[in-house]
Amino acid sequence: MPKKSKIFILDTNVILHDHKCIYNFENNDVILPIVVLEELDKFKKGNDQINYQAREFVRDLNKISGEKLFKEGVPLGPKQGKLFVATGKPFTQTMQDSFFEKSPDHRILAIALFIKEEFKTRIVTLVSKDINLRMKAKSLGLNSEDYETDKVKNIEVLEKGVRIYDEFDAKTIDDLYNSEGVAKEDFPIKDMPANQYFVLRNANKSVLAHYDPFRSLIVRVEKHSSFGIEPRNAEQTFSLDALTNQDIKLVSLTGKAGTGKTLLALAAALQQNKSFKQILLARPIVPLANRDLGFLPGDVNDKIGPYMQPLFDNLSVIKGSHGQKSRENILIEEMQRDGHLIITPLAYIRGRSLSDVYFIVDEAQNLTPHEVKTIITRAGEGTKIIFTGDIEQIDSPYLDKTSNGLAYLTEKMKGQDIFAHVNLVKGERSYLAELASDLL
Incomplete structure (x- = not known):
């Protein structure tokens, strides 16, 4: 083993997050504690993304398995280190004094401590997405870190979905009102990713604008309603523009609760x-509390009902903007009855090929980068995909604002001509909701 290379010991949740993770440690060696394989075995059955990750990893491991995994290690590829499987190790006295239970996490720590003592000349690091386990490792003098491969490097990209310029050139604003647009080369702002949205203003006037990459023009964005829903601020106006623009096939809408992300996406879908x-x-x-749906009473519809209710609430808001027997409400009911409008858990549509579909994925901050990629790669011809979410409200214990799929998507896709991002900042649900979101 090269003296300067490091040793990384992986927790189970890293593999369940990214089944290709063992190939992302460059020329360093990777160790899988035997307890990780034991835990993966419990996740192989099921339809959730973590079950898929477990199955794929086990299949890959089977291709490179053998006795060398436990002794000499198996090379992972050119310019990469080796993969080892470490069998169980006894608890040190320090561990026995600190942890009374021999849980999987503690067994991983025991192996990590053993490896550290065996290879004193090398840096040994435990990699886990579990903050508690990382803290326990540090209490024992072990290096520990999060899995960093798919983390967003520049979180500010989410906040730049709309750019605001004060004291802007009056002539350019007039040109946007009086023409089809301003050519990119004639526009005062040169740093413009595709589908960037702008608020341009000075003491006398203002304009909402959008950079159209297909025509290389900065064009004025006009306020318009969708299926009876009126935008209440600039960000909502931009959102509806992106949601109804046929050239834009992928949209991410971020913002705190009550900013109208899901409502606008659903209204735009119904409009089209x-x-x-x-x-x-x-x-x-x-x-909640990482408990499986099985603990909830009732059949499958009873179990998933509480999780889907917020989506039905948004549909009710749209229905409420029209008369009870209006043409719009009759259309919505017909679409639901005929399967043209479907509200469902995300797991129920995995594996489908989506052609000519307007697909809205709500609460996307609870998805991993791999899950987001899997969803997008299912898109067929004519499909438009919308991801909405609030990166400040993440329910998954192993994701944060820099490692969730929504942030990852926005950073990686920024500047692509078929992608648009808007960050909504003003809550429009109610003054009470806005106050609570800001202060509590």
């Missing part, structure tokens, strides 16, 4: 119902 074969509105199910 004739342009798509189906409208899908889905969200991941993240049970």
Whole structure:
């Protein structure tokens, strides 16, 4: 083993987050505690993304398995280190004094401590997405860190979905009102990613604008309603523009609760119902306290009902903006009855090929980067995908504001001509909701 290379010991949750993780440690060696394989065995069955990750990892491991895994290690590829499986190790006296239970986490720590003592000339690091386990490791003098591979490097990219310029050139503002647009080369601002939205203003006037990468023009964005829902601020106006722009196939909407992300996406979808074969509105199910749905009473519909209710609430708001027997409400009921409008848990549509679909994924901050990639790669011709969420309200215990799929998507896709991002900042649900969001 090269003296300067490091040793990384992986926790189970890293593999459940990214089944290709063992290939992301460059020329350093990777060790899998035997207890990790034991835990993965419990996750192989099921339809959730973590079950898929477990199965894929076990399949990959089977291809490179052998006796060398336990002694000499198996090379992971050119310019990469080796993969080892470490069997169980006894608890040190310090561990026995600190932890009374021989849980999987503590067994991993015992192996990590053993490896550290065996290879004193090398840096040994435990990699886990579990903050508690990382803290326990540090209490024992072990290096520990989060899995960093797919973390967002520049979180500010989410806040730049809209740029605001004060004291802006009056002539350019007039040109945006009096023409089809201003050519990119004639625009005062040179740093413009595709589909960037602007608020341009001075003491006398202001304009909402958008950079159209297909025409290389900065164009004025006009306020318009969708299916009876009126935008109440600039960010909502920009959101509806992106949601109804046929050239934009992928949209991410971020913002705190009450800013209207899901409502606007659903209203825009209904407005364009004739342009798509189906409208899908889905969200991941993240049970509270990490408890499985099985503990809830009733059949499958009873179990998922509470998780889907916020989506039905948004639909009710749209229905409420029209008369009870209005043409719009009759259309919504027909679409639901005919399967043209479907509200469902995200897990129920995994594996489908989505063609000519307007697909809204709510609470996308609870998805991993791999899950987001999996969803987007299912898109067929004519499909538009919308991801909405609040990166400050993450329910998954192993994700944070820099490692969730919504932030990852926005950073990686920024500047692509078919992608647009808007960060909504003003709550419009009520003054009470806005106050609570800001102060509590």
